[in-house]
Amino acid sequence: MMNRRQILILLPAAAIAWKSVLAGTPEMSPNYKLSEHWWSMLIDITKCIGCGNCVRACSQENNVPDGHFRTWVERYHVNDENMTEPVVISPEGGIHGFPATTDTSDKYFFVPKLCNHCADSPCTQVCPVGATFISPDGVVMVDRTYCLGCAYCVQACPYGCRYIHPELEVADKCDLCYHRITQGLTTACCENCPTGARQLADLKDPKDPIHEFLRTHSVQVLKPQMATGAKVFYNELDGSVH
Template identity: 50%
Template sequence: MNGRRTFLRGFLSVLLSGGAIGGILKILPSEADAREAPPKGQKWYGFGVSVDKCIGCARCMEACKNENNVPRVPFFFRTWVERYITRKNGTTTVKTIEPNAEPSPETASDKSILRSFFVPKLCNQCASPPCVQVCPVGATFQTKDGVVLVNEKTCIGCRYCIQACPYGARYLHPVTRTADKCTFCYHRISQGLLPACVEVCPTQARIFGDLNAAASPMSRFLRMNKIHVLKPGLNTEPKVYYANLDGEVR
C-alpha cells in the first residue's frame, strides 16, 4: 500500500508540474503549432502569405526561376501558385498556374462557381524537418537561423528527402541530379536582402523576416492576423504562415 501511495504521489507531481501535460499537448494538433516559440538570441527566419492579397500574377515564380537557375521546363518550381475553384456543389479543383501566362478568368455567367482564390506555396522550412532526419549523408541540413538547405556537393540523389517532404516542395534537379528546393534565397537574406519572390510581389502578399525581432514584418504579420499552417497535425513546425487561409487548402 505504501509503495502504491509513493507511486501515485510521484505520478501526480509530474502531472502538476506540467511536464506530462505539456508533452501530451505538444502531440495534439492545434493552432498553437503555428506559433512555436523560436530560439532566443539569434535570427530565426519565417515567411508569411496573405492569401487574400495574391492575384495569381506568377511574378514570384518567374523571379525565383531567374534568381536561382531553376530549370526552364514544366514541373520544376521552388515556389508555385495554386488556383482553387470551389463550386456550389461542394467540389474544389486545384491547378498550378503557369508563369508568363494570364490565369484563365472564369466568366461571370458561370453560376456554378462559389469562390476562386490563389495560394502561393513553397518549402515550409520546418523547425522539425523530416527531410533532414531521413538524409543518409547529411546533405540536407538546417542552419542556425532556421533555414533548411541542401549541399549539392554531398547529395547523392537518393530521393529520400523528396519522399519525406509532406508538402511536395522538393524535386530532383535534372542536370545536377541532386535534391533542390526553396532556400528563402539564402544567398540574398545573408546579405540583408529580401527573397526574390517577396521583392517582386506587387500586392505584398508575401512577407519575410526574423521571428525573433519584435518589429520585423513577420512579427507584425503574426500579431495582426489569424494564422494557420499547412498540415499542422504532422508536427513538423512549419515556418511558412498563412493568413486568410481557406479550409479547402491542404
C-alpha cells in the first residue's frame, strides 16, 4: 500500500487525480479551475479500426442505458460512382465491433461520434428551463435534477447525440466524462482507444498538442453548415460523412 502511494506521488498530475478518486472526493479536484479549460476532442479517422472499445468503455463508465449511446461508431461504405450516398451501418452503435468485409473495391472507413460540445449549441438554446447548458469549461451537460424531459433538445441536436434516459426520463448525453477530466484523467473512450484515434484536448492549454495538430492537418467538424461551433475535430473527414 505505502509503496503504491509513494510511487503515485511521483506522478504529479496522476497523483492529484488518484488521491481524489481514492478519497471519493465529492467535488472536482481542488486544483481544477473552470475558467482555465475549454474542452474538445480530436478524432483521427485514419486511426479508427472500428473495434468498439470506446463504445463499451463509455457504456460501462457512464451506465449508458441499452439501446442508447453517448458515443457510437459508424462504418461508412462509399462507392466511387455515388459519393454522396454512402451505405452506413452502426450495429448497436458498434459496441460489438463491425462485421468483417473482404470488399477492397470500395472505400470503407469508421467514424466515431459523440456529442460535439458545440460552443453555439442548438440543444442548450432550446431548453426551456436551463436544465442543459454549456459549462464555463466548454462541456455541454444536463442537470438531471432539473430536466423536464420535454425532449426539445433531442430534436434540436443535428447530430443525434441526445436521448431520453428510459429510467430517469430526463435528457442524457456525453458529458466528456466530466467526473474524470476534472480529476486530471482522460475520458473513458480516449483511455480505452487502442490506436489513439480519440484524444481529449484542452483548447485553453497552450501546451496541448491539439494546437500543433490543428495547424498541420486537414481537420473538419461534422455538419459545418449547421454553424454550431462544434468542438469535436475530425482528421481526414470524408465529404460523404453526414
